[in-house]
Amino acid sequence: MRLIKKLIYLAIVCAIAGMVAFIFWAKNPITESGEPIPFTVTPGSGVGLASQQIARAGVPVQPFLFSMLARVTQNAGKIKAGSYELKPGTTPRQLINQLVRGEFAQESLTIIEGWTFKQMRAAIAARKSLNQDTAQLSDQELMSKISTEYKSPEGLFFPDTYLFAKNTSDLQIYKQAHALMLTRLNAAxxxxxxxxPYKTPYEALIMASIVEKETGQKSERAMIAGVFVNRLRLNMMLQTDPTVIYGMGDSYAGNIRKKDLETDTPYNTYTRVGLPPTPIALPGAQSLAAALGPAKTEALYFVSRGDGSSQFSTNLPDHNKAVNQYQR
Incomplete structure (x- = not known):
C-alpha cells in the first residue's frame, strides 16, 4: 500500500515537474541569436504535419511538444498555411500566435519615381519570390484585370515600397500600386x-508625369508645372523633351536630334499642341502636388543651368539669352 502511495506521489511530482518544464519551454526563446529561419506550412496541413514541416526546415523545435502546445492553447485548427520566418528571440507560444495570425514572412519591392511602366514590369518580373501570374499578359491584358476605366497602364501606379509575402501573386502588387495612385491622385x-486647365484627374496625372521627368530638383517642380500650365492656357506647345523621348520608344539612343524634334508622334509636344495622350512615367507625390498646385508665375520658358537648377524667363528674348549663357 505504501508503495502504491509512493508511486502515485512520484507520478504527481513528475506530472507537475513536466508541466512546469513545458510552461518554461513555451515561454522561452527557441533561438537566442543568428539569422531568421525561413519555413513554409503547406495548405491543408494539420498541426502535426505543420510541426514536422517547421522542424524539417531547421527550426529547433520538437514537433510533439509544439503540436501539444497548439492543442493546449486551442489553436490546433487555426494555423494558416504560408511562408514564415522564425526570428531570434521568438518563443514557441509566440510562434503559435504568428501562425494563427498568418504573419507571413514579408519581402519588399520598391517602385522608383520616374520609372516607366515598362521598367516597373521588369522589376516585378525579376522577383522570383512573387508568383508571376501576369508574365504572359500584354500591357492591355494586364490592365483589364486591374481597371475597367483605363486601357493604357502608363503613369497609373504609385511609386512606393510595397511589402508582400513570399509566393504572392504579382497581380496583387499591380492592384495595390494602382489603388494607391488613384487615392493620391483623387486627393490632390x-x-x-x-x-x-485640366478637364479630368487623368490630364493632371499626365502633367505630373511630365514634371517628374523634367527635373530632379524637388524645389523646382511647382515652378515647372506653372510654366506648362501657362502654356496650356495660351494654347502654346509644351515643347518638352521627355515627351519626345517617350514617343521615340526603343529608338531613343541617349540624345535628341533636330530630326527627332521634327518627327511627329502623339507624344511630340514640339509638333502637337496640348498634353500627350497618356502619362510618360510614374509620378511621385511631389509631382502630383506640383501639377495640381503649380506656382503662380508669369514664366513661359525655362532652361537648365547645367547644375541641376533651371533659369526661368517670361519672354522669348530673355529665354534665348539664358540658352546662350547656359547651353551654348
Missing part, C-alpha cells in the same frame, strides 16, 4: 485650384 484633385 479635390484640393486643386478650379481655374487649372
Amino acid at each position: 484633385w479635390e484640393k486643386r485650384d478650379a481655374s487649372l
